[in-house]
Amino acid sequence: MSGARFRDLLAAEWMKLWSLRSTPWAFGVGAFAVLAVNLNATFADYRNYPHYAQGIRDLFVPIWAMRDAFTLGGAMVYMLAAGSIGALVIVGEYGTGQIRTTFAAVPDRRAVTAAKTLVLTGVMLVYGILVAAVSFAATQAVLSGRDAGMSIDYPGAPAAVAASALLAPVCALVGFGLGALLRHTATTIVTVTGVLLLLPALVDDRSRWSATFLHALPQGAWRRLTQVGDSPVPVEYPWTAGGAWTVYAAWSLGAAAVALIAVNRRDV
Numbered sequence: 358m359s360g361a362r363f364r365d366l367l368a369a370e371w372m373k374l375w376s377l378r379s380t381p382w383a384f385g386v387g388a389f390a391v392l393a394v395n396l397n398a399t400f401a402d403y404r405n406y407p408h409y410a411q412g413i414r415d416l417f418v419p420i421w422a423m424r425d426a427f428t429l430g431g432a433m434v435y436m437l438a439a440g441s442i443g444a445l446v447i448v449g450e451y452g453t454g455q456i457r458t459t460f461a462a463v464p465d466r467r468a469v470t471a472a473k474t475l476v477l478t479g480v481m482l483v484y485g486i487l488v489a490a491v492s493f494a495a496t497q498a499v500l501s502g503r504d505a506g507m508s509i510d511y512p513g514a515p516a517a518v519a520a521s522a523l524l525a526p527v528c529a530l531v532g533f534g535l536g537a538l539l540r541h542t543a544t545t546i547v548t549v550t551g552v553l554l555l556l557p558a559l560v561d562d563r564s565r566w567s568a569t570f571l572h573a574l575p576q577g578a579w580r581r582l583t584q585v586g587d588s589p590v591p592v593e594y595p596w597t598a599g600g601a602w603t604v605y606a607a608w609s610l611g612a613a614a615v616a617l618i619a620v621n622r623r624d625v
Contacts, residue, residue, distance in 0.1 A: 366463065366472035374476060377449055380442065387438030388488050392495065394431035398424075399496040406503045414505075419514070419585040422507045426496045427489075427521050427583050433554055435488065436576065439481060439525045440549040443532030444542070446477050447616070451540045470537070470620045474613050477533055478526045485525030489518050513585035516598070520582030520605075527575055527609050528553055534612030537619040568594035578604035 374380060402425055406414070413421070450456040463469050493509070500506035507514055531552060536545045557576040562568035571577040578601040 363468060363472065366468060367476060370469075370472045370476040373450070374446060374480065377445065379445060379449075383438060383442050383445070384484060387435065387442075388484075388491075390434045390438070391431045391488055392492055394434060395426060395428050395492050395496055396499070398428045398430075399426075399499045402505075403499055403503055406505060416586070416589060417505050419507055419511055420588060422497065422500055422505060423514070423517055423583060423585045425500065426493045426507075427517065429580070431492070432521070432524070432576070432579060435521075436524065436528045436553045437550060439485075439528035440532035440553050441546055442481070443477055443529030444536035444545045444549055445532075446473060446529075447533055447536040447620075448540060448542045448545050451536075452542055466621045467617055470617050474530070474533065474616065477529055478609075481526040481529040482522070485522035488525065489521040492521070493518050511585070517583040517585055520579055520601075523605060524575065524579050527605050530609045530612040531575065534615040534619075537616035562592070562594055565594050568596075572596040572600065573604055575604065575608055578602075 402417075402421065406417070409417070450459065459469060460466060493514075497506035497508070509515060509518070532545070532549045535548050535552070539545045539548060553575060557571060557574050560567045560571045562571055572581065577596070581596045581601040582598060
C-alpha cells in the first residue's frame with residue numbers, strides 16, 4: 358500500500374472517530390469526572406490540613422500532594438473512559454455493519470487496523486496529556502494555599518505526570534484489542550472493566566505471586582509510577598519503575614497485536 362493510500366486511511370479513521378456521537382461526550386464527561394474526583398480530594402485536604410498531625414504534614418509533600426493530583430478513584434474513572442473509547446472505535450463499526458463497507462473499499466485489513474491503532478493512540482495521547490497536566494496543575498494550585506503544593510520540577514513529578522498521561526492510550530489500546538476480539542459492545546465494556554478495574558481489586562501484594570500479578574496490570578504499573586517520595590509504610594514486594602514502564606509497553610503492544618490478528622483472521 359502506498360504512503361498516500363495509508364494517509365487516506367488515517368484521515369478516514371480520524372473522521373470516523375469524531376463522527377461517533379459518543380466520542381465527544383466520552384472525552385468531556387471522562388475528563389470532567391476525573392478532575393472532579395481529584396479536586397474533591399484536594400479540597401478535603403485543603404480544609405483539613407491545619408488539623409493534621411505534624412507527622413502527616415511532614416510527609417504531605419510529595420506523598421499526599423501527588424495522591425491528590427492522581428487519586429485512585431480518579432484513575433479508575435479515567436481508565437474506564439479510555440478503555441471504553443478504545444473499544445467503541447472498533448465495536449461501533451462491527452455493530453453497525455460499516456466494517457463490511459470499510460473492508461470492501463480497502464481489502465487490506467491489517468492496514469485498516471494499523472490506521473485505527475495509530476489514530477486512537479495519537480488522540481488518546483493528547484487527551485491523556487491534557488487531563489494529567491490540568492489535574493496536576495489545578496490540584497497543586499489549590500494546595501499551594503496551604504504551602505503544601507508541588508511544582509512540576511519536583512523530583513519524580515514529571516515521571517508521575519507522564520505515567521498518568523500515558524495511561525490513557527494504554528487503556529484505550531486494551532479496549533481496542535478486546536473490542537476486536539469480542540466484537541460486542543456490552544461484552545467488551547464488561548471485559549474492559551474486569552481487566553482494568555476488577556482484577557486489581559481482587560488481588561493484593563501480601564504474597565510474592567499476587568504482588569507480581571498486581572504489578573503486571575496497567576493499574577498496578579500506574580500506581581508504582583505515580584509513587585513519589587519514600588512511603589512511611591514499607592513495601593514488602595516492591596516493583597521497579599523500569600518494570601512498570603515495561604508493563605505499559607507490553608500491554609500496548611500486546612493489545613495492538615491481538616487486534617491485528619483478530620481482524621485479519623476472522624470473518625466479518
